Amino acid sequence: MPRGDGTGPSGAGPGTGRGLGRGGSSGGRGKMGGQGLGSGGECVCPKCGYRMTHQLGTPCYDLKCPKCGAQMTR
Numbered sequence: 001m002p003r004g005d006g007t008g009p010s011g012a013g014p015g016t017g018r019g020l021g022r023g024g025s026s027g028g029r030g031k032m033g034g035q036g037l038g039s040g041g042e043c044v045c046p047k048c049g050y051r052m053t054h055q056l057g058t059p060c061y062d063l064k065c066p067k068c069g070a071q072m073t074r
């Protein structure tokens with residue numbers, strides 16, 4: 001572990017960046033239109049209410065909430 005100066009973690013910002021939808025490791029999203037609601041829509045976490053874009057080919061119940069780990073639903 002590179003920890004020398006104590007000037008804070010390098011690269012790891014607090015709360016920003018990862019897991020917020022950007023930079024998907026698996027191909028990412030193809031189109032990003034303003035009208036996301038429609039054919040695809042969103043998946044919603046029944047526990048905490050977190051929403052994420054529904055990906056084609058992946059049913060909502062196959063996804064897990066990145067926040068609380070619950071099974072996503074529509």
Ligand SMILES: [Zn+2]
Pocket residue numbers: 045046047048049050065066067068069070
């Ligand atoms: Zn959740």
